[in-house]
Amino acid sequence: MSSTTTSPKNFIQGDIKARIDKWIAIYPEEQKKSAVMSALRIVQECHNGYLTNDLMDQVATYLEITPMEVYEVATFYGNYEHAPVGEIKLCICNSISCMLRGNQGIYDYLEQKLGIKPGETTADGRFTIKKVECLGACGGAPMMQVGKDYHENLTNQSIDLLLAEWEK
Amino acid sequence: MVKIEINGQVVEAQEGCMLIDVADDAQIQIPRFCYHKKLSIAANCRMCLVEVEGAWKALPACATPVTDGMKVHTKSAKAISAQKSVMEFLLINHPLDCPICDQGGECELQDVAMDYGDDVSRFTEAKRVVSDSNAGPLIKTDMTRCIHCTRCVRFGQEVAGMMELGATGRSEWMEIGTYIEKSITSEMSGNMIDLCPVGALTSKPYRYTARAWELIAHKSIAAHDSMGSHIHVHSKNNEIKRVVPRENEAINEVWLSDRDRFSYEGINSDTRLTQPLIKQNGSWNIVDWETALEFTVAGLQKTLVNSQDIGVLASASSTLEELHLLQKLARGVGIENIDFRHRQVDFTIDQTDFNVPTLAHEIVDVEKLEVVLIVGSYLRKELPILNHRIRKAFLEGAKIAVVNPIDFDFNYKTTLLNIESGMVFNLAGIAKAVLDIVGETDQTWLNSIQPTDEHIAIATTLVDAKKSSIMLGQISQMHADYSVLQKLASIIAESSSTTLNILPLAANEVGAHLVNFLPKLGKNSAQMIKDGLKAFINMNIEVEADFTDADAAVNAMNKAEFVVNLTAFDSDLQRQYADVMLPIATYAETAGTFVNATGLKQSFKMSVEPKGDAKAAWKVLRVLGNMFDIAGFDYVHSNEVLSELLDNTADKVDFSAVSSQLPTSNNDSKVQIISPYHVDAVVRRSPSLQATPDADPATMGRG
Amino acid sequence: MVEQNENCFRLNHLENSWDIETYVANGGYEVWKKVLAGELEPSEIIEEVKTSNLRGRGGAGFPTGLKWSFMNRYAPGQKYIVCNSDEGEPGTFKDRDILRYNPHALVEGMAIAAYVIGASAGYNYIRGEFWEPYQRFNNAIKQAREAGFLGENLLGSGFDFDLFTHLGAGAYICGEETALIESIEGKKGQPRFKPPFPASYGLYGKPTTINNTETLASIPMILAKGGDWFNDLGVHNAGGTKCYSMSGHVNNPGNFEVRMGTPFKDLLELSGGIWKGRQLKAVIPGGASTAILPAAKALEMNMDYDSIAKAGSFLGAGSVIIMDDQTDIVKVMQNLSHFYWDESCGQCTPCREGTGWLYRVLTRIVEGKGKLEDIQALKDVSGKIMGNVICGLGDAATIGLTSALEHFEDEFVHYIEHGCSIYDRS
Ligand SMILES: Cc1cc2nc3c(=O)[nH]c(=O)nc-3n(C[C@H](O)[C@H](O)[C@H](O)COP(=O)(O)O)c2cc1C
Numbered sequence A: 001m002s003s004t005t006t007s008p009k010n011f012i013q014g015d016i017k018a019r020i021d022k023w024i025a026i027y028p029e030e031q032k033k034s035a036v037m038s039a040l041r042i043v044q045e046c047h048n049g050y051l052t053n054d055l056m057d058q059v060a061t062y063l064e065i066t067p068m069e070v071y072e073v074a075t076f077y078g079n080y081e082h083a084p085v086g087e088i089k090l091c092i093c094n095s096i097s098c099m100l101r102g103n104q105g106i107y108d109y110l111e112q113k114l115g116i117k118p119g120e121t122t123a124d125g126r127f128t129i130k131k132v133e134c135l136g137a138c139g140g141a142p143m144m145q146v147g148k149d150y151h152e153n154l155t156n157q158s159i160d161l162l163l164a165e166w167e168k
Numbered sequence B: 001m002v003k004i005e006i007n008g009q010v011v012e013a014q015e016g017c018m019l020i021d022v023a024d025d026a027q028i029q030i031p032r033f034c035y036h037k038k039l040s041i042a043a044n045c046r047m048c049l050v051e052v053e054g055a056w057k058a059l060p061a062c063a064t065p066v067t068d069g070m071k072v073h074t075k076s077a078k079a080i081s082a083q084k085s086v087m088e089f090l091l092i093n094h095p096l097d098c099p100i101c102d103q104g105g106e107c108e109l110q111d112v113a114m115d116y117g118d119d120v121s122r123f124t125e126a127k128r129v130v131s132d133s134n135a136g137p138l139i140k141t142d143m144t145r146c147i148h149c150t151r152c153v154r155f156g157q158e159v160a161g162m163m164e165l166g167a168t169g170r171s172e173w174m175e176i177g178t179y180i181e182k183s184i185t186s187e188m189s190g191n192m193i194d195l196c197p198v199g200a201l202t203s204k205p206y207r208y209t210a211r212a213w214e215l216i217a218h219k220s221i222a223a224h225d226s227m228g229s230h231i232h233v234h235s236k237n238n239e240i241k242r243v244v245p246r247e248n249e250a251i252n253e254v255w256l257s258d259r260d261r262f263s264y265e266g267i268n269s270d271t272r273l274t275q276p277l278i279k280q281n282g283s284w285n286i287v288d289w290e291t292a293l294e295f296t297v298a299g300l301q302k303t304l305v306n307s308q309d310i311g312v313l314a315s316a317s318s319t320l321e322e323l324h325l326l327q328k329l330a331r332g333v334g335i336e337n338i339d340f341r342h343r344q345v346d347f348t349i350d351q352t353d354f355n356v357p358t359l360a361h362e363i364v365d366v367e368k369l370e371v372v373l374i375v376g377s378y379l380r381k382e383l384p385i386l387n388h389r390i391r392k393a394f395l396e397g398a399k400i401a402v403v404n405p406i407d408f409d410f411n412y413k414t415t416l417l418n419i420e421s422g423m424v425f426n427l428a429g430i431a432k433a434v435l436d437i438v439g440e441t442d443q444t445w446l447n448s449i450q451p452t453d454e455h456i457a458i459a460t461t462l463v464d465a466k467k468s469s470i471m472l473g474q475i476s477q478m479h480a481d482y483s484v485l486q487k488l489a490s491i492i493a494e495s496s497s498t499t500l501n502i503l504p505l506a507a508n509e510v511g512a513h514l515v516n517f518l519p520k521l522g523k524n525s526a527q528m529i530k531d532g533l534k535a536f537i538n539m540n541i542e543v544e545a546d547f548t549d550a551d552a553a554v555n556a557m558n559k560a561e562f563v564v565n566l567t568a569f570d571s572d573l574q575r576q577y578a579d580v581m582l583p584i585a586t587y588a589e590t591a592g593t594f595v596n597a598t599g600l601k602q603s604f605k606m607s608v609e610p611k612g613d614a615k616a617a618w619k620v621l622r623v624l625g626n627m628f629d630i631a632g633f634d635y636v637h638s639n640e641v642l643s644e645l646l647d648n649t650a651d652k653v654d655f656s657a658v659s660s661q662l663p664t665s666n667n668d669s670k671v672q673i674i675s676p677y678h679v680d681a682v683v684r685r686s687p688s689l690q691a692t693p694d695a696d697p698a699t700m701g702r703g
Numbered sequence C: 001m002v003e004q005n006e007n008c009f010r011l012n013h014l015e016n017s018w019d020i021e022t023y024v025a026n027g028g029y030e031v032w033k034k035v036l037a038g039e040l041e042p043s044e045i046i047e048e049v050k051t052s053n054l055r056g057r058g059g060a061g062f063p064t065g066l067k068w069s070f071m072n073r074y075a076p077g078q079k080y081i082v083c084n085s086d087e088g089e090p091g092t093f094k095d096r097d098i099l100r101y102n103p104h105a106l107v108e109g110m111a112i113a114a115y116v117i118g119a120s121a122g123y124n125y126i127r128g129e130f131w132e133p134y135q136r137f138n139n140a141i142k143q144a145r146e147a148g149f150l151g152e153n154l155l156g157s158g159f160d161f162d163l164f165t166h167l168g169a170g171a172y173i174c175g176e177e178t179a180l181i182e183s184i185e186g187k188k189g190q191p192r193f194k195p196p197f198p199a200s201y202g203l204y205g206k207p208t209t210i211n212n213t214e215t216l217a218s219i220p221m222i223l224a225k226g227g228d229w230f231n232d233l234g235v236h237n238a239g240g241t242k243c244y245s246m247s248g249h250v251n252n253p254g255n256f257e258v259r260m261g262t263p264f265k266d267l268l269e270l271s272g273g274i275w276k277g278r279q280l281k282a283v284i285p286g287g288a289s290t291a292i293l294p295a296a297k298a299l300e301m302n303m304d305y306d307s308i309a310k311a312g313s314f315l316g317a318g319s320v321i322i323m324d325d326q327t328d329i330v331k332v333m334q335n336l337s338h339f340y341w342d343e344s345c346g347q348c349t350p351c352r353e354g355t356g357w358l359y360r361v362l363t364r365i366v367e368g369k370g371k372l373e374d375i376q377a378l379k380d381v382s383g384k385i386m387g388n389v390i391c392g393l394g395d396a397a398t399i400g401l402t403s404a405l406e407h408f409e410d411e412f413v414h415y416i417e418h419g420c421s422i423y424d425r426s
């Protein structure tokens, strides 16, 4: 649980700080805590896609809340990572509609192409595959989320195209 | 008031009260785990589900407000089925390791399971195992046993005011803990042990030392601060195994400070003195009591030619009876050098008055204060129970301002006045501001003071508030300018109709005043040390640790010709300077009385027999009194000693001896900061407390 | 001919339907202007919404007009309007399209609701994964603000209203309205025990009204065309159109906005019928939290609350999951139970401990290690969760399974006796 990676001191400054401040501004003045989810998202995004204890503590300090309040939030929501992940994280929907439309084939094909199963990261640190619950795009099943984008109606061919794109 | 029916019984209740409270008052049992009357409602365990007519599903009694005409069934088929369901769910992942669990015999889960658990569970999947991390020297965690009631988490948020434990993760992976490996540092942390209904949080020092059903409970009073918290001392085979709070709404509610809970380890310490010792020709001999007392009397009589050459020093955590008899003995032979205030350095006020420190509010009323000005105190650590009441006031909206030399961590929001300015200047500023606001002009000596905006702001809230209070704590009392601080505080108090409190710290400080354990005609503690007397009688003190100027104190003892120590503990240093060491009982081994901060006299009985040949100090003093042929020393019972005492209440303090001039230098940095676990000989010998961050002034409260 | 796209999706066919220009050109913000001009009283609006027979589209189907009437507009102090765009129920993806294609309808709907309840601020809670929808919505807010439809003293009316987005971070439970409130407050999304209800103690402890995206996006057209118009589109007990999400084994999955009461058969046809030339086996008509129906029952029902209830399920969020005749129902149930186990917030005992129990038993059955007693165990455990929990998630975790055991128990038995599904010939 405790992460040994040290993260940069004073991570929350400059652009990162400005982005967090924008979120703080939309809540009532005494409710800075409301910005914790966005702060964690931003910090994670700027820190190779995962959080460390130190980063969570920095968020706590910045928002003037206790570290425990941040840990609780950071471990409750599924989108926060607590260990290093691949540069490209393939979040493949594992829920009912995607299952009905063959997401198993997608897992199998990706395993064949990347040599990893869900929950694993390629040796070169490029890719991680993660099984996630319904992403609210069941009409495009099977589908996955990569970064901020949804990729729907996945087939072996469309995966090949994506992989080729990411090769570049 | 509304009328409801529970199991056919008509019960009257206040509308909106929770059903579980109403049932409790009517002595109708409803099982529960997450509910606790001192914590917010979580309604998460679901154990208290009952049938309410008209509701399609069972409702949690802890979170269901009563309404007129409500018909409730706590034992109907529907209620029982819901309760049994919950019980089964709680047990499937519970290890059921009762034989090796410290909670066995006093486990709420075990108790309820007897009534609601089915013998065989159909759950055949693997049970969950949760790894543990070290939560510090006081609390042992076994999180596999946790049933996620979140009482401990809510305690941290709501009572301790520091969220050290949390529930991280979700679903089945939700875990209660510190998340990162970290000691729990709240000065009230031990209460989580009591709150935990299962064996997930247990006492590290108590662990495996006894089973609940082997223990005998003795009612007693806590001895390490002036609150007079009610406790149960639990013993087995005449040894104290643990101390737990005894509920008392007026004082400690259901709580206890860690200091009062874990200090008993000191009583069981192997440094206890168990036999009388006398020093003859430079070497120590074990002797019987008679020999030791004869030796004592003979040794003192040599010095008694001039009774001004003898000093009598005691600790204010001694009982009222002990202090009374010791001063009576001293005065009986003409000794007037009597004192217990070994950490005080400024005794100016003594010239005109002996100001009795008191908490001038009932402890419960502290919750109702609107403004509190704390002067010279790390109150959380000094008086945790009082601090808890202030926290409650804060949660109700009270403003708390602090004049301190250090930015301590309070568990509520405070306004800390500029540390650089110094305590005296800050208090003078507030005083002047108050005088300006109310238009008083007779304190001309303050005319040169320029109050800052902060001073004026605080002065204004003090003047405006209906219920406000100033509290001077340990740091004030140890301050080189204590008398000035007191005088300024009293000016503020008087002009702004604020209550002034000099907070008594030790368990029986008020008692020590009541029995006149004071140098009314003789030398105070500091003078005795400084001047170096020929002989000393010391009770319950360790000169190297209980005095501000410890070096001088040790020196004085070394130089004295004859030193008698009534002490519960042996030590190399005493063997160096003392001539007699008389083993006495600790507070738990004697009957006695403490007078708490509010003046409440509380007597308690002996919980366990004294160790070895140790005797209750009051009995030793009685014999000594007789040996000195002093009249009135024929007590057979400590009660008789008590009845001899007179109440004397404090009048207004005469400050005429305190100069109307402010000190020219800032003396804040000279004050020694004392760890809460360093205040007396017993707590100093609790290894568990000594292993916490609070044992060191450098780390206390910093986690 | 089945009428389509009469309300929330009415602009979907247009280019840049999400732009304020498109929206305004098609009558958008006219109602809001009327409201700000004082031509529509809060009480009139509530009456109109009541007349429309609009029921909450988030899943529970609570009458919207009635919900709004619980708020005391004139009580002093801050109040909030909150929109629920958390959309996490498996099978549901309609709100995503409203956010992407018609975000201004939601902005306008929220503004009107805010006016009715006297709220000067609103939050739309969008699930964190919906980045594109979030940007569309945020852009709509920006455009509306620039056009003077959001902000202070709107169009000189003296009424202030501003709107913000809160982004989730991956937790289905935040769709539950009180968990959603906790989440906006920056906490774990754990449902609160009710009472008190959000209308008295909501966001930051202030009176709050929460509605689903589709509910709020339906408001402008209801007020533009009248409550009767909307009511007449639907059936007795439920007015209007409804956005149905069709997923699973159909040829043409997607969202279809049709009138309440449309026959299921027609909806199935709209979505291209069963794929691969197969037959319908079963339907989950309202999202993962509603009961599964065998084909025969589904084919007879209409898509409205009462008709689906008569068939033995619930309209829920209108998320229709279609299963063909090769579908392994036991695996479907294993998948659903995994979802609830994974997504339980963990606070209350029966859900925290029970959902994992169900999943483990089902997994054992799927792995060929089931025992006949397991069927009774599944029923018992479901019964012990149902009704004993804080929020609907725990209950929902049992609904699908209980109904599957009712209609397809033989498939579970087959699994246990043969160690494989009825479709495995091994
Ligand atoms: C576990 C659970 C998940 C829910 N998820 C959603 C959701 O994703 N979106 C939604 O609008 N309502 C959801 N709801 C329903 C909401 O609690 C609430 O009833 C709804 O947002 C009210 O809006 P409406 O009256 O407009 O339907 C959920 C309820 C539960 C119990």
Ligand code: SF4
Residues within 6 Å of the ligand: C173, C190, C191, C343, C344, C345, C346, C347, C348, C349, C351, C352, C389, C390, C391, C392, C393, C394, C395
């Ligand atoms: S039913 Fe489940 S999701 Fe709902 S409050 Fe209880 S544990 Fe949380």
Ligand code: FES
Residues within 6 Å of the ligand: B031, B032, B033, B034, B035, B042, B043, B044, B045, B046, B047, B048, B049, B060, B061, B062, B063
């Ligand atoms: S005691 Fe009521 S739910 Fe726990």
